Amino acid sequence: MLKTDNSSPGDGDQVSGHGMWSSKMAFILAATGSAVGLGNIWRFPYVTAENGGGAFVLIYLLCIAVIGIPLLMSEILLGRAGRHSPINSLKLLAQRSKRTWRWMFVGVLGALIGWMILSFYSMVAGWTLAYSWHYLGEIFATAPPAFDPQGKFGGLLASPGALIFWLTAFILLSLGVVALGVEKGLERAVRILMPMLFALLLIMVGYGMSTGFFQQTISYLFSPDFSKVDGNTILQALGQAFFSLSLGMTGIMAYGAYVPRDVPIGRTAATIALADTGVAVLAGMAIFPIVFANGLATGEGPGLIFVTLPYAFADMSYGSFFGFGFFLLLAVAAWTSAISLMEPAVAFLSESKRFTRVSAALVVGAATWVLALGSVFAMNIWSGFTIAGKNFQELLEYVASNLLLPLGGLTTAVFVGWALSRVIAREQLSELSESRYQLWRFLVRYVAPILVFVVFLSAAGVI
Ligand code: TRP
Numbered sequence: 360m361l362k363t364d365n366s367s368p369g370d371g372d373q374v375s376g377h378g379m380w381s382s383k384m385a386f387i388l389a390a391t392g393s394a395v396g397l398g399n400i401w402r403f404p405y406v407t408a409e410n411g412g413g414a415f416v417l418i419y420l421l422c423i424a425v426i427g428i429p430l431l432m433s434e435i436l437l438g439r440a441g442r443h444s445p446i447n448s449l450k451l452l453a454q455r456s457k458r459t460w461r462w463m464f465v466g467v468l469g470a471l472i473g474w475m476i477l478s479f480y481s482m483v484a485g486w487t488l489a490y491s492w493h494y495l496g497e498i499f500a501t502a503p504p505a506f507d508p509q510g511k512f513g514g515l516l517a518s519p520g521a522l523i524f525w526l527t528a529f530i531l532l533s534l535g536v537v538a539l540g541v542e543k544g545l546e547r548a549v550r551i552l553m554p555m556l557f558a559l560l561l562i563m564v565g566y567g568m569s570t571g572f573f574q575q576t577i578s579y580l581f582s583p584d585f586s587k588v589d590g591n592t593i594l595q596a597l598g599q600a601f602f603s604l605s606l607g608m609t610g611i612m613a614y615g616a617y618v619p620r621d622v623p624i625g626r627t628a629a630t631i632a633l634a635d636t637g638v639a640v641l642a643g644m645a646i647f648p649i650v651f652a653n654g655l656a657t658g659e660g661p662g663l664i665f666v667t668l669p670y671a672f673a674d675m676s677y678g679s680f681f682g683f684g685f686f687l688l689l690a691v692a693a694w695t696s697a698i699s700l701m702e703p704a705v706a707f708l709s710e711s712k713r714f715t716r717v718s719a720a721l722v723v724g725a726a727t728w729v730l731a732l733g734s735v736f737a738m739n740i741w742s743g744f745t746i747a748g749k750n751f752q753e754l755l756e757y758v759a760s761n762l763l764l765p766l767g768g769l770t771t772a773v774f775v776g777w778a779l780s781r782v783i784a785r786e787q788l789s790e791l792s793e794s795r796y797q798l799w800r801f802l803v804r805y806v807a808p809i810l811v812f813v814v815f816l817s818a819a820g821v822i
Contacts, residue, residue: 383622387630390614392549394635396696397483398603400689401664403639404646406599408657410592414583418593422600423636426810429802430606430768431628433775436787438615444706445469445609448616449774456780465770469609470704472767474723475759476608477700478730479752484693485525486665487686489515494672494683508669512662516738526731533697534724537705538717549695556688559681560641566671567648576647590817597814598761603635607764607771610699613706623790769811776804
């Protein structure tokens with residue numbers, strides 16, 4: 360998917376040591392692969408449930424449209440204008456714009472956030488691997504499978520050995536792709552397996568419709584009750600929007616470095632956001648009917664899909680096959696996302712003389728593995744150790760997703776809107792009409808930074 364030559368026809372830019380997406384489609388696939396992952400299918404339903412449904416979903420959609428898409432455009436354009444790892448691109452672009460090189464710390468922050476997120480992300484991706492292994496076993500089992508979703512999930516969490524085994528497998532898979540370069544493997548995974556995941560999701564929505572609780576699901580997801588909304592709800596919606604679109608930690612910027620010059624950034628960003636949001640909404644429509652039909656608790660937390668979906672698979676004909684396919688494809692979706700969480704740090708390290716791409720990927724993978732142990736032990740031996748009612752994993756997830764991602768997005772928006780030379784920005788967005796360009800500029804200069812700031816203040820209880 361990445362051409363090895365350093366310049367595409369008509370492209371004067373030099374790419375530092377890496378290739379170029381072979382086409383506009385290749386980039387859309389890679390960026391969609393990054394966006395669509397556990398954030399859509401695991402995180403969106405459970406965070407929606409914890410925040411009471413409809414109003415949260417509405418605020419989330421608003422965040423995607425008003426802040427998400429403009430920032431997605433910003434990250435792509437910064438990557439393509441800089442043509443280096445995010446850290447070095449930011450440094451270069453700041454210097455070209457006659458600003459301080461210290462803007463590169465936005466990139467340093469991004470690489471650190473990626474490390475934090477990837478650690479617990481790998482553990483949850485490990486759960487999906489464990490579940491697909493379980494359903495594979497069911498397919499070949501001679502005796503009817505025992506049915507105890509809560510017990511099964513609890514058993515997995517209680518076993519550090521099993522958690523570590525699966526997360527190690529997942530980290531090895533991810534660093535493998537990153538080490539070898541994000542070439543053919545990723546493109547094939549996204550082009551073939553993601554549509555399959557989408558189709559399976561549609562089947563699950565169809566199953567949801569057959570439960571008789573679809574109506575209730577639609578009103579749960581889409582009829583807002585604003586009495587439940589406070590500053591923290593809005594912060595969670597904003598954090599989820601960033602998480603789902605892979606924004607705020609320069610992952611998209613890293614992919615942007617490989618984008619050919621003739622790709623229209625505005626339309627591409629809108630396509631990615633649409634696909635990502637579509638998958639999240641479908642996941643909600645698939646999961647909540649099962650919750651309601653079986654009288655399960657919506658406030659299940661991070662275990663929501665791992666406890667509810669087994670009810671559906673146990674009830675469906677060929678449920679073991681569907682269960683196997685679903686969790687395996689979810690693991691693939693997580694895989695294509697994890698790669699983009701690693702890429703900024705790996706790209707930066709491999710730009711320095713001291714690392715090759717392989718050794719850089721190994722270093723980042725090892726650091727991720729160590730931090731992931733914290734999340735593993737938070738599920739069992741350290742579960743009693745909490746701060747503000749959150750264990751280590753919950754705290755890490757909250758701080759990284761809800762505080763640091765929006766902070767990263769805010770600083771990116773300020774850089775693009777206020778520090779970056781206007782000539783560079785306009786040139787990158789040359790396909791936009793003047794009025795659309797002005798709208799984008801207004802959104803990144805004023806709307807995104809002010810909204811993020813106000814949401815921070817209100818969640819902190821200041822306003
Ligand atoms: N967006 C992915 C998901 O929804 C996760 C992800 C990939 C991510 N890259 C990211 C989240 C960068 C935050 C920042 O599963």
